[in-house]
Amino acid sequence: MSASTSSTPASGVTGQPAWRRYIGRYMIGMGIWGALFFPMIWAAYSHRLPGAPWIYIVTAAPAFGVAIVVWSMLRYLEEETDEYQRLLNTRAFVVATGMVLVLTTGWGLMQWFAGLPKVSLFNVFLRFLACQGVATGWVRWRAR
């Protein structure tokens, strides 16, 4: 590993090539999720979903976009050469995952045993994204 004198400025996380690739892949994953999710919801509410076995494939298809987003996170952690940025973003991913697990577990128990309203599982991905935003802000605030 040699001391690099790359001409690419590394002035912050958004200037890092690995981060730019992550955002690109993330947007592709979100695009695939949206392109599969919204038509599926429209089809479901207008009673146009196919019969078995295709209904399982069509309704589960948006999860493919989620898989792309998760894969983009893994690739980012493998490709990021700035070890401090990798540490901060790993922290943010872990905190976001923890928040979703804690909130989902807590709500699930209260739903079963304390009569709280039922919450659908399919939008846990959106909850994770919200938690990721909060976690990233918190981690960056602590590191400032």
Add this chain to the structure above:
Amino acid sequence: MEGAVKNRLKVLRAERDWSQADLAQRLDVSRQSVNAIETGKYDPSLPLAFRIARLFALPIEQIFQDCDA
């Protein structure tokens, strides 16, 4: 979250009249990373410490000192 290693990065950088951004570019890391190392919030890995030592043409122990030693 304080590091267990002290370093002279800020002094060495000032001697060369480099900004944090200048040093970050030379090390191919973010400016935030340089700031975190300088302020002791983050201890660099051994490969990054060697890169820093090579950049300043100094032995690694003249830049980093073990606080527990």
